[in-house]
Amino acid sequence: MKISTKNFGELDVLDKDIIxxxxxxxxxxxxxxYVLISKDEDNLFFWLQSVDxxxxxxxxxxxxxxxxxxxxKVSEIxxxxxGESTYxxxxxxxxxVVPEDIEQTRANLLAPIVININTMKAAQIIATNDxxxxxxxxxxxxxxxxxx
Amino acid sequence: xxxxxxKKGESIIINDDIEVVILSVSGEQVxxxxxxxxxxxxxxxxxxxxxxxxxxAALSVDVSKLDLFKK
Numbered sequence: 001m002k003i004s005t006k007n008f009g010e011l012d013v014l015d016k017d018i019i020x021x022x023x024x025x026x027x028x029x030x031x032x033x034y035v036l037i038s039k040d041e042d043n044l045f046f047w048l049q050s051v052d053x054x055x056x057x058x059x060x061x062x063x064x065x066x067x068x069x070x071x072x073k074v075s076e077i078x079x080x081x082x083g084e085s086t087y088x089x090x091x092x093x094x095x096x097v098v099p100e101d102i103e104q105t106r107a108n109l110l111a112p113i114v115i116n117i118n119t120m121k122a123a124q125i126i127a128t129n130d131x132x133x134x135x136x137x138x139x140x141x142x143x144x145x146x147x148x
Numbered sequence: 149x150x151x152x153x154x155k156k157g158e159s160i161i162i163n164d165d166i167e168v169v170i171l172s173v174s175g176e177q178v179x180x181x182x183x184x185x186x187x188x189x190x191x192x193x194x195x196x197x198x199x200x201x202x203x204x205a206a207l208s209v210d211v212s213k214l215d216l217f218k219k
Contacts, residue, residue: 027200
């Protein structure tokens with residue numbers, strides 16, 4: 001099916017690529033079906049584009065790429081609600097905010113978006129780690145990466 | 149909204165399996181104890197409001213901004 005996207009025009013997506021949230025993302029109640037769009041050859045940044053609402057396109061990041069020690073503790077029961085999970089079929093992304101002052105770029109480490117790529121079900125789950133910030137500044141980590 | 153008056157040590161039951169106990173009351177502060185099945189997430193409301201704010205802010209990221217982070 002063809003969908004209109006906010007940033008990348010019209011895209012052809014397959015039914016099997018559609019990710020479903022049983023509970024819509026907090027603050028974004030008008031859609032529970034998204035596709036993951038990757039335009040970044042490093043597979044660091046992605047877009048979670050709504051299938052239902054072209055304007056809903058959320059920037060997300062694969063934190064493990066820049067912070068290998070990132071280890072959100074999420075409720076096993078909430079992950080199992082997405083379907084049977086193994087280490088291989090679970091992907092975790094974090095919402096990313098890039099303000100005008102890019103040094104203030106931040107990611108939500110406390111509430112990762114967890115996707116089961118077998119069932120294509122997803123949920124934003126609040127981690128139980130005490131030390132993970134909802135607005136964690138990541139500019140320096142990105143900067144270090146630029147110099148690699 | 150349902151309003152119930154409870155004393156310290158008393159509790160309410162929601163949906164047969166969630167218990168909210170008043171542990172202590174001190175001035176304006178009330179300490180609650182929540183006994184719920186493990187699959188029921190319980191968090192402070194402020195956390196949800198902050199997550200909502202970040203989700204909304206992630207909507208307005210400009211695609212061209214990400215190029216600044218390319219190697």
